Amino acid sequence: MAMTMLRSLHREIFRYSQLETQNETQAETGWKLVHGDVFRSPSNPGLLCAFAGSGVQLFGTLLITVVFEFLGFFSSMTSAGVRNAMLLTWVLMGLFAGYTSSRLSKMFNTGSEWKHITLTTAILFPGFAFVIFQFLNNLLYNEKSSATIPSTTMCSLVLLWFCVAPPLVYVGGYLGFKKPAIEPPVEINKTLRKIPKQAWYTSTVFAILIGSIFPFATILVEFFFGLIFFWYHKFYRGFGFLLITFVLLVVACAEIPIVLCYYQLRSGNYKWWWRSFLTSGCSAVYLFLYATFFFTKIAIVKPVSAMLYFGHMLVVSYAFFLLTGTIGFFSCFFFTRLIYSQRAFG
Numbered sequence: 001m002a003m004t005m006l007r008s009l010h011r012e013i014f015r016y017s018q019l020e021t022q023n024e025t026q027a028e029t030g031w032k033l034v035h036g037d038v039f040r041s042p043s044n045p046g047l048l049c050a051f052a053g054s055g056v057q058l059f060g061t062l063l064i065t066v067v068f069e070f071l072g073f074f075s076s077m078t079s080a081g082v083r084n085a086m087l088l089t090w091v092l093m094g095l096f097a098g099y100t101s102s103r104l105s106k107m108f109n110t111g112s113e114w115k116h117i118t119l120t121t122a123i124l125f126p127g128f129a130f131v132i133f134q135f136l137n138n139l140l141y142n143e144k145s146s147a148t149i150p151s152t153t154m155c156s157l158v159l160l161w162f163c164v165a166p167p168l169v170y171v172g173g174y175l176g177f178k179k180p181a182i183e184p185p186v187e188i189n190k191t192l193r194k195i196p197k198q199a200w201y202t203s204t205v206f207a208i209l210i211g212s213i214f215p216f217a218t219i220l221v222e223f224f225f226g227l228i229f230f231w232y233h234k235f236y237r238g239f240g241f242l243l244i245t246f247v248l249l250v251v252a253c254a255e256i257p258i259v260l261c262y263y264q265l266r267s268g269n270y271k272w273w274w275r276s277f278l279t280s281g282c283s284a285v286y287l288f289l290y291a292t293f294f295f296t297k298i299a300i301v302k303p304v305s306a307m308l309y310f311g312h313m314l315v316v317s318y319a320f321f322l323l324t325g326t327i328g329f330f331s332c333f334f335f336t337r338l339i340y341s342q343r344a345f346g
Contacts, residue, residue: 031265035340036189038265042273045108046117048329051277053101053121053169055326058319060093061086066246069239091165097121098172107182118173122166125322129315130161136311139304185341196268204275207264211256211279215324216286218252219245223287227294231309250327253280257328258335265336276332281325288317 031038042048065086073085101121105114133149140148200206222245257279261272291313300306 031262031339034193034265034268034270035186037193037270038272038336038340039184039186040188040192040270041108042271045110045273046105046113046120048273048277049101049104049108049110049117050120050124051322052104052326052329053097053099053118054124055322055329056100057090057093057097057121058125058323059326060096061090062246062323064089066239066243070243072239087160091160091168094122094165094168095172098169098174099176100172102173102176103179103182106177106179109181114173114177118170119166121173122169125319126161126165128318130158132311132315136308139307143304185337193270195271198267198269202264202267202269204278207260207275208278208282211260212282212286214256215249215252215280215283216290218248219287220290221245223290224294227291231298249324253283253324253327254331256280257332261332261335272332272336273329277325277329280328281321283324284317284321287320288313291317 065082068085069082098118098121101117102114105117110117134154137149137154222242257276260279261276264272264275292310295306295309300309
């Protein structure tokens, strides 16, 4: 599918360039027809910027951790070194999260809202995770479980988040806002173009449901073994397979949204911003559904244990949503800028 799209795209760009060279006129069709609307700001751009910034933070954290594990810096996935390394890397990557969200917000002309967007970026994922883990920790405390996280450790994590993570996000946001705004490669029309009626197979819901299957299928086997190793307290040392799976996940999250975005633009629908994020990001729904199916196959009978399981899976699924959605979003972002910056649109 991707190769077919590339050949078709190359032919169309070449044909448009030849027409301009020969000073010929022809009615604009396909994805060229919407070139004046394709970079129009989406609805609720602030939330999209925060999602993208949080996704960049998670992407950098996971990439660095997986590479270090592959190089042999950790003995197993259950070692304390992995957890500490991921936490430290995530805090430091807050600089890139703030930078990304503020640069996107400036591109969308949100004005002084970049401060609120940066704050949203700083609390979007850690705030959700903290609420879930604090609730689960209270359950363990009431059960007098030895797995309860000590209050001193919780206080240290809270101080680390309040005193280090948000300031780094704000520093990144300030640096990003001081940069020149990202200009669209083509001029945006003043008049909003009407989107023609879409066929059912080009609708947003259908594209999201079908497109999000592929990223999930890429990590299904590795996710299955991860659940086994984690919930049965096994040691995981397949770091080579983990790195390969991560690379395949990135490729799937990038390629599928690009292909669907291309055919979406050809059908005259220029509202691709949120759709590119959700096409790959909604694979988290399949991830959580599979985790629910896996729950029926393991011997968990206590309500507290079940809540622990689904609480952890909810956080993992949310992180997967931000990660995969961000990859799909930036893939389509660079793809659209590439095709509309060709000489035929100059």
